Amino acid sequence: MNGLSLTGITHAYDGRAVVLDASLGAPAGKLTCLLGPSGCGKTTLLRIAAGLEIVQHGRVALGERVLADGDDRRHVPPEERGIGLMFQDHALFPHLTVFENITFGLSDPAPGRLQWAREALARAGMAGFADAYPHTLSGGQQQRVALLRALAPEPRVLLLDEPFSDLDVNLRLQVREETLGLLEETGVTTLMVTHDPEEAMFMADHIAVMNEGRIIQAGAPKEIYFRPADRFVAALFGQVNRFAGVVEGGRVHTPVGTFAAPGLADGRQAHVIVRPEGLRLALAGANGPSADDPAPERNATPARIISAHLLGRSSHVHLGAAGPDGAEIVLHAHVPGVFLPETGALVSVSVDERQVFVFADE
């Protein structure tokens, strides 16, 4: 493969395995996201790719060139790999100015690269900060400097470790777009680690989902979202409604409807996940169909509003519905726009089947 590839990586600290037979590719010129909760081993994979961690088992290669092979005891030191890494804490050198930080990696500073550094600083709106020291910069500015520093030596691969986690929400969105623009412009092969699924969806050409040391699924963002490989991936994008049921006639019955269970034999225990955005609500008794759901499906479920909260662009609604044994169960629904019915109001709930995922209950 052209680009960075990690094959069969297994890694342990003090006998505790943190990465288990993980294989991952970052295709040339694309942005790949390694997505997973904290402690899942994704930063370790990144450090192995950079050469800061000596690989124990498995292989790291850039194009045809093998950089590290644990079983062969081959290890190209980090400074000879041509792989840039941007750290979560930015790790700017406190004793160097902004400009000196950015040009740190230029061994024989070509005038062209110095010029590039100046222009890049100017475009980041930081032309006046070239001689400033890192501690005088804001978090967003430090992030920009760290990114430019990693890009300056023109690495063949750029690794980003949670690059936006230090920034507050609004700044994060802005810096994210700037970063994406800069990366697309330079066309550098990028592997980014994040725990934020929305960030991964926004940035990535490819996403690899990691949990407990294993790569669970890799694919395009749409694929990850609409065809999750298992429960973990399906639940990755936020709170979900979970139901348990038994497969009968190729279908599972849940309090919000009956869904196809492809590939599951009759009689098997199934685990059904319905994303909150997959529940569509229509106020009962309203004249005609509701605005966002012109044609309510026939198998709609009656439910009662427990509470409704406006989040801004959408509303989060808690619903009470009749469970399998007659007890009330609580459903979570995510409705676009303002939807704030009175507590106790009756609604009918229908389901967008693209947001329903049925898995065997292991």
Add this chain to the structure above:
Amino acid sequence: MGLAGTRFGGAAGAFRRIDGWTLGTVLIALAASIPIVAVIGLALTPGESVWGHLASTVLPLYIRTTLLLMAGVGLGTLVIGAGTAWLVTMCRFPGRHIFEWALLLPMAIPAYVVAYVYTDLLEYAGPVQEALRASFGWTTRGDYWFPEIRSLGGAIAVMTLAFYPYVYLLSRVAFLEQSMCVLEVSRTLGHGPWRSAFRVALPLARPALVIGLSLVLMETLNDFGTVDYFAVATFTAGIFDVWLNMNSVSGAAQLASVLLLFVLVVIHLERRGRRGRRYHHTSTRYRALPGYPLRGGAAALASLACLAPVVLGFAVPAGVLGRYALTHYADTLEADFLTYTANSLGLSATAAVITVAVGTFMAYGARLRGGPVVTAATRFASLGYAVPGAVLAIGVVLPTAWLDNTVDAVLDSVFGISTGLLLSGSVFVIIIGYVVRFLALSFGTIEASLSKVTASMDGAARTLGAGPMATLRRVHLPVMRGSVLTAAILVFVDCMKELPMTVILRPFDFHTLATFVHQYASDELLAESSLAALTIVASGILPVILLSRTIGRSRPGHTGAPDGAGATP
């Protein structure tokens, strides 16, 4: 394998194969512990023992005096140090900004110099009593009562004035670091400023106060000049007495071992303080400190409370010495002042360079190989700072004498050459003593600066194409440079002031500024040695400047803020 990787449990690499760091650190620790081991070893060796004699005669007196001295100095420094620190940090009153750094000034003057000056002022023939006699018409000692400065009380007063800055320094840093939020929480829960101080701020600062107190007690145990001059029978004075007057090395070693028990208690106190401090940060938010404004009488009292220690601990001694130096400088010069200055400068500079080099090696070893062995080794090598100079001196003399005798005997039997004493009685042993005693100072300073280079900075340098040596050269050394210099200055100045070890270890008829001043002052010739004393004070000003600069920048959240948005509003 790189500098960073090992911290993350990376596997074998170039450094690990030749593990010079671990070996070197352990060797240094062993070497640094020889003096302490030697003292204990000799004390436990049965032989010509004066222990029974000591125990039945002077030991109870030494214990009682030492405990009283520690209690008095401890209490005095706590009240003055923490009190003034609270005032300048939390309140606003005239002169506060000056007192912030001026309160550190008494650190520049060694306790023994303070003792000489006050004796000169307050003894029967001194100017104060003369003035009293003149104005009240008294003629003899029997006509009035005046406190005797050469007493335990006098020693407590002198040492309190000289050592309170340790408590001031640490409690001020602690107060500055305290999150304002916890104080505000206390206020919103219905406590006034005073109750907040006693129920929240002081308990939070307690670990820092304990560390400051333990440093004060270490200095108190270390002091020789004051107790010798005042003839106060403490352990240190006793060790000198037994060794030099009773001519019993093993007796001195036995006393020193008992003194080490006191030291152990103080070290334990300090360790507890340091452990506690880590857990006393409850919030990471920092806001401007309140600055309770004081008015009228309260403001005047606050100013006076801060002024008194500065005047008594610095202005008076420095002023008296300065005046004497103007009138008597010729006497000092005549007494070979320049040679003594050269001796002091040479010894201190050599010791500073060696100490800093060894400290840097240890700090780097600890970073690269932070295993339990290395950690224990660095701990052990750092014990010297807590051990009184007199004890260390005995511990240095014994092994060097043994080494000299062994070398002499071996060479004599093999080649028939008698080498005599090679090391004993040479300046070389003084330097060994200085290095052992002040190693912790340089190690601690450099280690703190190395911790500013985070593991990801190492990683960043490596991924940007810098190899391990280039990372050391381009990142670590520049970041450490300032601290290495600071460590060198601190060690240098402490060596300039050092008295007890120098007195014991110096070659015959060899003087440093400190021993010269001590000898002259003991012979009632303070004026004639005032220029030398003033030189010691002048060098002592250096660390005061360094410390007051560091402390101003110490407040988290304001670290190095370019606009000078410092610690205080």
